[in-house]
Amino acid sequence: MKTIVCIKQVPDTAEVRINPETNTLIRDGVPSIINPYDMHAIEAGLYIKEKTGGSVTVLTMGPPQAETALRYAISMGVDDAVLLTDRAFAGSDTCATAYILSKAIEQLGVDIIICGKQAIDGDTAQVSPEIAEFLDIPHIAYIRKFDDIKNDRIVVQRLMDEGYDLVESSLPVLLTVVRELNDPRMPSLKGKIAAKKAEVKKMSASDIGAGEDDIGLKGSPTQVRNIFAPGTTKDRKILEGAAEEQVDLLLKELTELKCL
Numbered sequence: 001m002k003t004i005v006c007i008k009q010v011p012d013t014a015e016v017r018i019n020p021e022t023n024t025l026i027r028d029g030v031p032s033i034i035n036p037y038d039m040h041a042i043e044a045g046l047y048i049k050e051k052t053g054g055s056v057t058v059l060t061m062g063p064p065q066a067e068t069a070l071r072y073a074i075s076m077g078v079d080d081a082v083l084l085t086d087r088a089f090a091g092s093d094t095c096a097t098a099y100i101l102s103k104a105i106e107q108l109g110v111d112i113i114i115c116g117k118q119a120i121d122g123d124t125a126q127v128s129p130e131i132a133e134f135l136d137i138p139h140i141a142y143i144r145k146f147d148d149i150k151n152d153r154i155v156v157q158r159l160m161d162e163g164y165d166l167v168e169s170s171l172p173v174l175l176t177v178v179r180e181l182n183d184p185r186m187p188s189l190k191g192k193i194a195a196k197k198a199e200v201k202k203m204s205a206s207d208i209g210a211g212e213d214d215i216g217l218k219g220s221p222t223q224v225r226n227i228f229a230p231g232t233t234k235d236r237k238i239l240e241g242a243a244e245e246q247v248d249l250l251l252k253e254l255t256e257l258k259c260l
Contacts (some may be wrong), residue, residue: 001054001151003112005045005078006101006131007038009062009069010121034069037116039184040177044114044143046077047182052149055079057108061089061100067200075187075195082108086204091217093224094122097131100215103208112154113174115140116169125176132174140167145181 005251010033022251034042045056058073061084084104092100105113113132118125134138140158147166148155157177158165187195205215213219237253239246254260 001048001052001111001149003045003054003056003114004108004110005038005046005056005058005073006049006104006113006115007042007051007060007065007069007073007085008116008119009060010111010119013063015210022223028221032065032068034072035082035116035119036119037118037120037177040179040181041114041116042073042076042078043182043184044146044175044177045062045183046150049077049079049112051146052151053140054111057082057167059101059104059108060230061092061097063120064140069202071195071198072187073190076185077188077191081198081200082200083200084204085202088205088210088212088216091220092215092240093220093222094126095123095130095221096215096219098127099134099219100208100210101127102131103135103210105131107203107208111171111244113137113172114117115174115176117176117178129175133245135172135174137172137174138169139174139176140169141176143175195215 005147010034012033018231035213042058045058048054051054056078057077057080058070059082064083064085066085067081067083070083082104084100089096115128115131119127129139129141133154140156142165143156143161144159145157146154147157150174153168153170153174155166155168158167161181189250205212211219217223239249239253241249251260
């Protein structure tokens with residue numbers, strides 16, 4: 001069973017700042033971390049390896065410093081790491097990014113692709129399903145539990161608003177996972193030593209056969225025009241009285257606001 005986990009190195013949200021002139025995130029000097037949802041994806045990949053055998057490869061697209069995130073994943077126990085890095089990738093939107101990742105996955109070969117449900121910097125949750133579309137394989141979102149994994153199929157629980165769906169799929173398949181699935185393990189001392197010695201494979205646009213019209217700004221059908229912090233309001237009201245009275249007052253307020 002070959003599993004590929006797609007991860008992303010993102011700015012630590014506690015340190016995020018916005019350039020007032022360009023309305024873009026200031027990444028210089030901001031600590032970077034592995035996207036928190038992707039940590040659960042890494043743990044899911046390791047779980048599958050422990051249950052079925054095979055290997056786990058972690059894959060990311062980014063600048064050379066993204067290698068740090070890959071080495072952390074190796075310290076957790078993954079077998080291989082691949083960094084897609086090329087100046088031609090700069091400016092890629094979600095569609096172009098998914099295309100780039102899918103081209104690399106085609107070369108690497110895979111049974112199961114695992115991603116976090118979304119990245120905390122963009123919050124679009126678009127890249128994972130787009131990868132599945134480029135590869136023309138099934139995609140199951142919001143995985144909260146693995147029920148059965150075999151060489152030719154997988155059965156999972158998909159988190160829903162009122163419970164969960166039990167979904168079966170053939171392989172290969174792409175899964176996006178939620179926090180409820182697991183608790184990511186901490187790196188071991190042996191893993192940290194292995195991570196320092198490990199070779200991180202680097203692939204460029206030419207290595208994966210990506211067309212120049214499909215990557216970077218040229219291959220991006222969308223562009224971010226503005227990023228801003230949401231405003232705050234001080235329009236609030238405290239409801240007093242017994243619980244029943246507060247409920248009646250709340251219903252009245254919601255009715256007047258046409259929320260009901």
